[in-house]
Amino acid sequence: MSEYLYMIFKSMTHVLTAERAARKHGIQCRLVPIPRNLSTDCGMCVSVRAEDGEDFIRIAGEKGLSPERIEEHAGPGPGARCYSS
Amino acid sequence: MIYLDNASTSWPKPDSVVEAVSGYIRNVGASPARGNCTAALEAMGVVLDCREAIAEFFGSSNPMNVVFTHNVTWGINTVLHGITDPGDRVITSTMEHNAVTRPLSDLKTRGIEVTYCPCNHLGVLDLDAFEKSVPGCRIAVINHGSNVTGTVQDIPAISRICREAGTVLMVDAAQSAGIVPVGMDSGADIIAFTGHKGLLGVPGTGGLVFADRFDTSTVKPLAQGGTGSLSEETRQPDFMPDRFEAGTMNGPGLAGLLAGVGYLRELGLDTVYERKMKIAGTLARGIMEIPGARVFKPEWGQRWTAVVSFTLKNSCTASVAHYLAVEHDICCRHGFHCASCAHRTIGTFPGGTVRLSPGIFTTMEEIEKTLEAVRSYRE
Numbered sequence: 001m002s003e004y005l006y007m008i009f010k011s012m013t014h015v016l017t018a019e020r021a022a023r024k025h026g027i028q029c030r031l032v033p034i035p036r037n038l039s040t041d042c043g044m045c046v047s048v049r050a051e052d053g054e055d056f057i058r059i060a061g062e063k064g065l066s067p068e069r070i071e072e073h074a075g076p077g078p079g080a081r082c083y084s085s
Numbered sequence: 086m087i088y089l090d091n092a093s094t095s096w097p098k099p100d101s102v103v104e105a106v107s108g109y110i111r112n113v114g115a116s117p118a119r120g121n122c123t124a125a126l127e128a129m130g131v132v133l134d135c136r137e138a139i140a141e142f143f144g145s146s147n148p149m150n151v152v153f154t155h156n157v158t159w160g161i162n163t164v165l166h167g168i169t170d171p172g173d174r175v176i177t178s179t180m181e182h183n184a185v186t187r188p189l190s191d192l193k194t195r196g197i198e199v200t201y202c203p204c205n206h207l208g209v210l211d212l213d214a215f216e217k218s219v220p221g222c223r224i225a226v227i228n229h230g231s232n233v234t235g236t237v238q239d240i241p242a243i244s245r246i247c248r249e250a251g252t253v254l255m256v257d258a259a260q261s262a263g264i265v266p267v268g269m270d271s272g273a274d275i276i277a278f279t280g281h282k283g284l285l286g287v288p289g290t291g292g293l294v295f296a297d298r299f300d301t302s303t304v305k306p307l308a309q310g311g312t313g314s315l316s317e318e319t320r321q322p323d324f325m326p327d328r329f330e331a332g333t334m335n336g337p338g339l340a341g342l343l344a345g346v347g348y349l350r351e352l353g354l355d356t357v358y359e360r361k362m363k364i365a366g367t368l369a370r371g372i373m374e375i376p377g378a379r380v381f382k383p384e385w386g387q388r389w390t391a392v393v394s395f396t397l398k399n400s401c402t403a404s405v406a407h408y409l410a411v412e413h414d415i416c417c418r419h420g421f422h423c424a425s426c427a428h429r430t431i432g433t434f435p436g437g438t439v440r441l442s443p444g445i446f447t448t449m450e451e452i453e454k455t456l457e458a459v460r461s462y463r464e
Contacts, residue, residue, distance in 0.1 A: 011314035011327045012118035
């Protein structure tokens with residue numbers, strides 16, 4: 001099993017809302033560009049540790065949001081960096 | 086200068102609003118939801134903060150149901166044009182602003198029937214007549230606070246009638262938001278708001294708040310364009326809030342609106358209302374005492390948005406306003422205030438009224454000077 005997950009949402013508003021909510025719950029996550037092989041969209045997605053995946057989905061769900069797509073990946077993500085709101 | 090045109094746009098703005106707008110322009114700059122640089126993310130963060138603040142202000146549990154538009158007029162147009170089809174009927178009141186009456190006039194040319202429900206001479210909606218006319222209507226659009234008289238409609242009662250009839254209720258909160266309580270707990274399906282009046286933000290901001298139960302897919306967007314999402318597709322996204330937010334967001338404006346709402350939260354709406362009632366009440370009483378003057382406002386003790394509309398016997402409202410501006414540097418509004426329909430209702434058509442609308446920073450000294458100026462007017 002891969003160490004990280006990409007959580008891909010429909011819109012940047014959704015991405016940022018989910019990422020903020022997850023951070024508030026103490027989940028480490030990063031905003032990263034959506035890899036082009038996963039989507040041609042030019043937006044961003046959230047990279048989380050696989051072990052936090054279920055919690056992240058639950059917390060996003062509490063905001064009425066669910067990832068459009070979830071993909072495993074090996075590292076924090078290309079160009080990954082923290083964004084704190 | 087004595088600024089008494091807060092019903093048009095509030096001024097001065099709190100320092101925090103000025104700093105937020107200039108700070109955004111100076112330090113953020115980027116376009117929200119476009120790109121992934123630090124500035125773009127920060128810009129998106131400001132918009133999201135504002136979305137959450139507006140949701141909280143109007144008592145919505147879901148910030149995704151807050152849509153930002155250029156102003157309240159754009160929001161109202163979005164809903165009226167987007168929800169109706171030929172053969173539908175729309176109901177409204179005779180106290181509406183042109184932001185409502187003009188799109189409705191346009192809809193009439195497209196096969197949509199419009200019913201104007203009467204209001205009394207103080208601008209209060211006739212609820213019995215409304216209840217009789219609502220069944221079969223697709224949507225009701227009702228002005229919460231009149232920009233002419235400051236009359237506040239009973240939205241909970243109106244929403245109960247609409248709900249029983251299965252009619253969507255959109256509340257135009259342009260004049261009331263930030264002055265009298267208005268929120269989703271009133272039962273409204275949609276609240277249209279502006280950012281630059283009672284909410285103390287800057288022009289170019291406003292929007293819609295949809296109730297969680299409301300199916301937003303029943304409203305077609307008024308404009309389509311870039312949203313920073315689903316860019317590979319040529320169709321407009323169908324999800325909220327992107328469905329209604331085509332084009333670059335007004336980042337500086339929303340930064341200001343966020344600060345404005347924050348200022349109100351800190352001050353407390355009760356304090357705002359109390360302060361405005363004291364100032365506007367003194368002004369209204371003072372005008373009433375002037376021989377030949379007539380003030381058009383709700384009865385004392387009724388909710389009021391603190392606008393003082395008046396006429397002077399045998400005087401042209403334009404001349405009075407011009408005199409106040411030129412001789413006393415007092416800013417006010419005269420004529421119809423973009424609501425001729427309301428003037429027909431309260432009996433001030435075609436002359437209109439002179440409208441003095443104090444803000445939260447208006448002082449008692451300014452009110453005294455204004456009363457003195459009005460007393461000194463001679464046709």
